[in-house]
Amino acid sequence: MAAPAPSLAKPRGVVDATRLPVRDDTPFIEAAWLYYHDGLNQNDIAARMRISRASVVNYLNEARARGWVRVHLDSDVFRGHRLAAELCTTYGLTEALVVPDNPEDPDGAGRVTRAAADWLPRLLEPGDRLGVSWGATVYQMAQQVPQHLVPDLTVIQLLGSRPAALGFAAEACTAMLAQKLGGQCINLHVPLILSNKELRDALCEEPVVKAQLEALATCNKTVLACGTCDADAHVVRSGILSPDDIAAYREKGAEGVICARLIDGAGQPVVAEVEERMIGVSLDQMKGKDMALLVAAGPGRARSARAALLGGFVTHLATSTSVAEDLMDLAA
Structure with missing residues (x-):
């Protein structure tokens, strides 16, 4: 009698990393790049990304809160x-x-x-x-x-x-x-x-x-x-x-x-x-x-x-x- 095929099920209590949600940081990065590097204003960014201006403001604030952007005067x-x-x-x-x-x-x-x-x-x-x-x-x-x-x-x-x-x-x-x-x-x-x-x-x-x-x-x-x-x-x-x-x-x-x-x-x-x-x-x-x-x-x-x-x-x-x-x- 052939041996049973090994189970592919994850042991109880073990997290399957392949099923964890992946955080999508792309909108934050894109908004920050357009604003700080390309010099677009918030209305232009909203039009390009097809989002509201309020969302642009939120993305920019979040980028700074995460420490991705630091603005200072020399x-x-x-x-x-x-x-x-x-x-x-x-x-x-x-x-x-x-x-x-x-x-x-x-x-x-x-x-x-x-x-x-x-x-x-x-x-x-x-x-x-x-x-x-x-x-x-x-x-x-x-x-x-x-x-x-x-x-x-x-x-x-x-x-x-x-x-x-x-x-x-x-x-x-x-x-x-x-x-x-x-x-x-x-x-x-x-x-x-x-x-x-x-x-x-x-x-x-x-x-x-x-x-x-x-x-x-x-x-x-x-x-x-x-x-x-x-x-x-x-x-x-x-x-x-x-x-x-x-x-x-x-x-x-x-x-x-x-x-x-x-x-x-x-x-x-x-x-x-x-x-x-x-x-x-x-x-x-x-x-x-x-x-x-x-x-x-x-x-x-x-x-x-x-x-x-x-x-x-x-x-x-x-x-x-x-x-x-x-x-x-x-x-x-």
Whole structure:
């Protein structure tokens, strides 16, 4: 008796890949090509593709949402701004980028972080070691950096982690930039603040942590924001300092915050008690970089930005027209 023919039925629970629906991306690609490459308007595209204009709009929005299309203005446009030149002359910057304010964005961060995100890859070279600060501004910028491979790049977290429901932890900023730029990521796997100095000192001597701290000291380039010292400051919202603490340090002259460390209006340290229990880059280690990009956006940012500029923490500045004008007023 002949052996039964083998069954062609798929075992239960096994998906037949040949029967999976194939996503047809052709309309999105075609609409994007006609609009961005061929220069057709939306009505012309609708007529050519025999669809409604509303469908064309949807296709174009979807193409951008999927990251297939990225539209940006050359950063040279903003670096040639009159205010950019004045900032460089007044504050000794290598370069400055000034974008127009957006009246529909009261916080003023959206355009600045987008412009800084487009600019950052052009400031990097193969073999660079990029140190990354934290905060909402840095995180927002990191989200918008285009995919751009920088050979042999190392991206390093500059300060320890701090549990907070703010959505922009230091490790997230670093990891995101490393992924976007194709770099090796070195996270600092320790809390930002320990309960006492002895524990902090002991943890810093652990071989893994010691190696990570040695790595952050080798950064030749940095990207940072300088926080404010008001009651709603990042260091307050993340629980590093209390509202009373920040008010007391403000009375002592504190005007800015770099990597959780306070500086006065001239960029000099205002040492907080918590610093002896803190693990992260020192203010001295933040100076003397080949490139240090400060992203300064939003109302009330001029004084803290000026403190960072005067302290020697910045070589490149990305900001808005209003902050740039305030910076020039403060220098008058």
